[in-house]
Amino acid sequence: xxxxxxxxxxxxxxxxxxxxxxxxxxxxxxxxxxxxxxxxxxxxxxxxxxxxxxxxxxxxxxxxxxxxxxxxxxxxxxxxxxxxxxxxxxxxxxxxxxxxxxxxxxxxxxxxxxxxxxxxxxxxxxxxxxxxxxxxxxxxxxxxxxxxxxxxxxxxxxxxxxxxxxxxxxxxxxxxxxxxxxxxxxxxxxxx
Amino acid sequence: xxxxxxxxxxxxxxxxxxxxxxxxxxxxxxxxxxxxxxxxxxxxxxxxxxxxxxxxxxxxxxxxxxxxxxxxxxxxxxxxxxxxxxxxxxxxxxxxxxxxxxxxxxxxxxxxxxxxxxxxxxxxxxxxxxxxxxxxxxxxxxxxxxxxxxxxxxxxxxxxxxxxxxxxxxxxxxxxxxxxxxxxxxxxxxxxxxxxxxxxxxxx
Numbered sequence: 001x002x003x004x005x006x007x008x009x010x011x012x013x014x015x016x017x018x019x020x021x022x023x024x025x026x027x028x029x030x031x032x033x034x035x036x037x038x039x040x041x042x043x044x045x046x047x048x049x050x051x052x053x054x055x056x057x058x059x060x061x062x063x064x065x066x067x068x069x070x071x072x073x074x075x076x077x078x079x080x081x082x083x084x085x086x087x088x089x090x091x092x093x094x095x096x097x098x099x100x101x102x103x104x105x106x107x108x109x110x111x112x113x114x115x116x117x118x119x120x121x122x123x124x125x126x127x128x129x130x131x132x133x134x135x136x137x138x139x140x141x142x143x144x145x146x147x148x149x150x151x152x153x154x155x156x157x158x159x160x161x162x163x164x165x166x167x168x169x170x171x172x173x174x175x176x177x178x179x180x181x182x183x184x185x186x187x188x189x190x191x192x
Numbered sequence: 193x194x195x196x197x198x199x200x201x202x203x204x205x206x207x208x209x210x211x212x213x214x215x216x217x218x219x220x221x222x223x224x225x226x227x228x229x230x231x232x233x234x235x236x237x238x239x240x241x242x243x244x245x246x247x248x249x250x251x252x253x254x255x256x257x258x259x260x261x262x263x264x265x266x267x268x269x270x271x272x273x274x275x276x277x278x279x280x281x282x283x284x285x286x287x288x289x290x291x292x293x294x295x296x297x298x299x300x301x302x303x304x305x306x307x308x309x310x311x312x313x314x315x316x317x318x319x320x321x322x323x324x325x326x327x328x329x330x331x332x333x334x335x336x337x338x339x340x341x342x343x344x345x346x347x348x349x350x351x352x353x354x355x356x357x358x359x360x361x362x363x364x365x366x367x368x369x370x371x372x373x374x375x376x377x378x379x380x381x382x383x384x385x386x387x388x389x390x391x392x393x394x395x396x
Contacts, residue, residue, distance in 0.1 A: 033259075034363050034381035119354055123200025123377060148370060151202045 002140040005172040022135030026088030041113035054189030073098035111181040115154040122150035194346035197378040214341035218294030250296040279304035321360040329357030
C-alpha cells in the first residue's frame with residue numbers, strides 16, 4: 001500500500017523496500033476545466049544535482065529535449081501535450097543503483113510551457129501529484145498529492161529523490177515558483 | 193485595501209476574517225468606444241454589430257461538491273434572482289453597461305449558503321449574442337470585485353485583461369469552499385457558449 005505524503009514529509013524508499021532499484025516516477029495533473037482557447041502543455045523535468053545542489057552540466061537536466069541522463073539511469077518517457085485522461089501524464093524511469101556517485105539528488109519539477117504568452121499558471125491546474133512506483137512489481141510505493149497550494153506560479157518543484165547514507169529517500173517538496181522552467185534552470189546552475 | 197488579483201490567483205477570503213458573511217460581488221464592463229472616423233458608413237452598414245447596444249448579463253451557477261448544477265433553481269440570473277436558501281440575491285439587470293463602477297451586483301450571505309453548495313461560478317454573457325452578432329471583443333474593462341457589505345471595504349478586485357474577441361461568455365471567477373473557509377479564484381476565461389442556458393448545460 002502506498003504511503004501518502006504531505007508537504008515537507010520525507011520518507012525512506014530503499015530502506016523499507018530492500019532490493020528496490022528500478023522505479024517509475026509518475027507525474028499527473030488536470031488542467032483548466034474552462035475553455036481558455038489555449039491548450040495547456042505541462043512539462044515535467046528532472047534536475048540531477050551534485051553535492052552543491054547544482055547541475056554539473058546540461059546533460060544533468062533531463063526534459064523533453066534531453067530525455068536521458070545519469071548515463072541512462074534516468075529516462076524521461078516523453079512529452080504529453082494535453083494532460084488529458086486519468087493516471088500519469090508523464091513518467092520518468094529511474095534506475096537508482098545505476099545513478100553515478102556524483103549525483104546526490106534528482107529533483108522533479110512540473111512547468112507550464114509558454115505560460116506567459118498563453119496567460120496560464122498553476123492556479124488553473126488541479127489534482128497534481130507525484131508518485132513512485134516499483135518498476136519491477138508496478139506497486140505504488142509513495143504518493144504525494146500536491147493539493148490546493150498553487151496560484152500564480154508557473155513552475156512547481158514537486159519532490160526529490162536524494163541519497164541519505166547508502167539509501168535513497170524521497171522528499172515531498174511542493175514549492176511553487178514564478179518564471180517557469182527558465183528560472184528553475186538558472187537556479188540549478190545552468191545558464192542557458 | 194483591496195488585493196488586486198491576476199488570472200489564476202486564489203486567495204482565502206474568510207481566513208483571518210471569520211466574521212465576514214455578507215459580501216457584494218460587483219461585475220463591471222464597458223462597451224468598446226465606437227470609432228468616430230467612418231462612423232457614418234459603418235453605422236449604415238452595421239459593421240459587425242457596432243451600432244447596437246451590447247447587453248451583458250451576470251449570473252451565478254451554484255454547484256455541488258462535484259461541480260455540478262443539480263437543479264434549475266441553482267442558476268441565479270435576471271430571470272431567477274434569488275436562491276432557494278436566500279443566500280444569493282441578484283440585484284437586477286443592467287441593459288447597457290454604461291458608466292463607471294459595477295454594472296450588475298450580486299449579494300451573498302456566505303453563512304446562509306446551503307451546505308450542499310460548494311462552488312459559486314460567476315459568469316457574464318452577452319444577451320442575444322448570436323442574433324446580434326456580438327462578442328466580447330466589443331467589451332472592455334471587465335472586472336469582478338468583492339466588497340464586505342458591513343465595512344464597505346473592497347476585499348478583492350480582478351481586472352480581466354485578455355482579449356476575448358469571439359467569445360460570447362466570460363467565466364470571471366469563483367467562490368469555493370475549502371474546509372471551513374471560502375476562497376476566491378480569479379478565472380478570466382472566455383467560453384464559446386452563446387447563452388446562459390448552454391453554459392448551465394455544461395455543468396449538468
